[in-house]
Amino acid sequence: xxxxxxxxxxxxxxxxxxxxxxxxxxxxxxxxxxxxxxxxxxxxxxxxxxxxxxxxxxxxxxxxxxxxxxxxxxxxxxxxxxxxxxxxxxxx
Numbered sequence: 001x002x003x004x005x006x007x008x009x010x011x012x013x014x015x016x017x018x019x020x021x022x023x024x025x026x027x028x029x030x031x032x033x034x035x036x037x038x039x040x041x042x043x044x045x046x047x048x049x050x051x052x053x054x055x056x057x058x059x060x061x062x063x064x065x066x067x068x069x070x071x072x073x074x075x076x077x078x079x080x081x082x083x084x085x086x087x088x089x090x091x092x
Contacts, residue, residue, distance in 0.1 A: 007015075019027060053059060064073050 019030060022030065
């Protein structure tokens, strides 16, 4: 699960100030809503998670031309990785 971001002090103080002014019934409603949002967030995180492969056929993909060799594919992947590393160095 993703780590929660630190809440800025001013936001936390404002939230606590507003919540402290609510009636008990409204506080319960806010809590129920916050728990609902948290559950939805957790559900979304797990629904996007990778799942184990059940069948070898599930891994098959038609993304490389049939007339090109496996060696050409490996060379292309290595070139793409080098380009990606170069890009990340340039952005840093």
